[in-house]
Amino acid sequence: MDAHTGANVFQRVVVEPAYKAVSAAIERAIVDGALPPGAALPTEQELAERFGVHRSTVREAIRQVEQEGLLQRREGRRLFVCLPGVHDLAPRATRLLLLHQTTFQELWDVALTLEPLAARLAAQHASDDELALLAANVAATEAETRLPQLVALDMEFHALVGSASHNRALMLAREPVGLLYNPTLLQIFQRLPQASARNLAAHHHTLAALRARDAEAAAEWTRKHMVDFQRGFALAGLDMSTPIAQPT
CATH class of the missing domain: 1.20.120.530 (GntR ligand-binding domain-like)
Known part of the structure; x- marks a missing residue:
């Protein structure tokens, strides 16, 4: 096997955007029950510190979870877990x-x-x-x-x-x-x-x-x-x- 043939065995590594990893982690916590309906989501700053990412990344992740109907804003800007209806x-x-x-x-x-x-x-x-x-x-x-x-x-x-x-x-x-x-x-x-x-x-x-x-x-x-x-x-x-x- 020559060098060029060996190189064709490998494929480019696709790195998932950080906001998708964060949104998946939040959704998993909700679905698993770690964050039950009615529970308050930690603040953007708290989540950024826990995940080790920028607040802008957390903000985009939260937007994704909101679009799935799993979060809603109450009491001003605070986010709470909700149970989507039919x-x-x-x-x-x-x-x-x-x-x-x-x-x-x-x-x-x-x-x-x-x-x-x-x-x-x-x-x-x-x-x-x-x-x-x-x-x-x-x-x-x-x-x-x-x-x-x-x-x-x-x-x-x-x-x-x-x-x-x-x-x-x-x-x-x-x-x-x-x-x-x-x-x-x-x-x-x-x-x-x-x-x-x-x-x-x-x-x-x-x-x-x-x-x-x-x-x-x-x-x-x-x-x-x-x-x-x-x-x-x-x-x-x-x-x-x-x-x-x-x-x-």
Whole structure:
């Protein structure tokens, strides 16, 4: 082996920027529980001394962690650890789905699994207060005639069912998918006058099953609801193979 061949064995060493190492260390402390929700983050000066870096490096690291939703400013400029909610994380996943040109068919395939599962679990775990919120949603839907508000109420109904499942993994998985139905459902309501009434009927049946604690019926009515959505998509002249649109 000559000198040139031996040199080709090695690759350039990539050194991670210091602020990334600091932000990773802060995130690790939060995720591991060393810094629990509500705990105050040490000051920039304290962190700079502990990590042996400049305050500007710490400042950039903190900015990265803030963008992840793990820190929030309270009491002036002091930073505290916070627990991101489903609604904080979902928009990021939604953007990824949009950037990857995810189609409505792909979205529906996932929803056909997630939504009936949410209803099944909600029938088993929903509290009386959660059932009351669902009943109020259905009552508001009955009284509403404006299409954008009907779409918002539909999204709220499914979000309430997801929350009543008491399954955090499911809630995190379904929220980004649910957000992307908004513009499409509005188009279906606009093009098919009967669609909103069918939507309301499905919610009535699902709510009745949830109140009866009938997990199988709740899942089946939700499955029928999703199949009806796909049928409405086709009847409205929409193409399931097209990429999803930005929510409005």
